[in-house]
Amino acid sequence: MKPFRYLRADDVSGAVAMLVEAPGGAFLAGGTNLVDLMKLEVAAPDVLVDVRHLTSDRVEELPDGGLRIGAAVPNSDLAANPAIRRRYPMLSEALLAGASGQLRNLATTAGNLLQRTRCVYFQDVTTPCNKREPGSGCSAREGFQRQLAILGWSEACVATHPSDMAVAMVALDAAVLAQGPTGPRRIPLTELHRLPGEEPERDTVLEHGELITAVDLPPLAFAARSRFRKVRDRASYAFALVSVAAALDVADGVVRDARLALGGVAHTPWRATRAEEALRGAPATERSFRDAAGAELAAARPLAGNGFKVPLAREAVVRTLLDIVEAER
């Protein structure tokens, strides 16, 4: 690991100022991903600004009936939070499907959103990777592709975003509150993560020194019957090949509204807006669920080594939506 200076600030604006002064620095929260990347020398910050104690570790009610999740809320606390379990069960399920008990105790809400891809070439400094070293090439294009993207990838990068939590949050229209050098801003979670394009080194739209302070969940009554499903190579403690977060509002056998997102398929947690459109007004049947999944996956461009993900994602969507409908009967 490269040497670094460790700094603490008195408050959020102090931490932002410290990082602005350190162009090669990084914020540290739970450290479960960053410290690992530093050991691998994939990341080599010369300054760490510890922000774990600077943002809220509480989940609070918002006046509009939503919830505000402090950036420092550990993944384990968020998963066990009674309001989250009751009102947004897919978020609790997504968190519990991720990592291990030990990691969830350390990992924070904002850190989970900002974790880096687990593409094996990104994590191996002996191989070319455009995300780690822009312009060096993409080893994954001719390599091991099981964990890689089928949607939204570019010639430069085929990596996937590893978070389960973010998939549920993106389906819920969550928004991120961020504090930067020029003040606070609110970013819809669907706009936080970037598709790789020509700049795969940039995972998100955040500027250097901008710190996530909270995540807001808007009220959504039918999210109380939402589900998260994860398909992976082991029964537990593995990243998703494909995951699905879904909420359905069904009345008299017809879908009135839907929220749907996919994980493990793209550089971002993938909000399935085409499938949602196809679902609205459709009968709540397996046939329409399959059609909706097909509408979303029509844009899929699988790689030579991950063509199985297209039918896998389709069937995972169908099964998740059927689970919701069957639970309501």
Place this chain on the structure above:
Amino acid sequence: MEVEITLRVDRTEHRLTVDTRTTVLDALRERLGVTSPKKGCDHGQCGACTVLLDGRRANSCLALAVAHEGAEIVTAAGLARDGNLHPLQRSFIEHDAFQCGYCTPGQIVSAVGMLREVDAGWPSVVTSESDHDGVALDDEEIRERMSGNLCRCAAYANIVPAIAAVAHR
């Protein structure tokens, strides 16, 4: 960069100066001679380094010591009280829940933390939605909740009953 920190380990306070790169695991093993947490993968994948960090189970290999200044740490070596092994330690012996033993301290500390999580009503991904008032800790629950602790001897067949025996007392 070196920083002076305090760590309370198994009820004993230590002051030490560490390089900022030192993990809690390396501070325990290399600086304080507390070798019950093991270095398996050193990447948060195997759980052999599990300690209770301020009361919660955590991978000590991914926690920077400087970021946990003042922390209360309990390792497997600190679980015994007044010369009596912790019930989970006794149960692992009674059930022959290890072969080489390298993962065992991490398994046992993780199980201690896991049972506290169950007592607090925390769900797991296999907990049924109807179990909001409590968790029935069956073998499926134990396997899921202990999935962050790998055993390369594959002593799982005895680890699960060893934990279940304590959980069901």
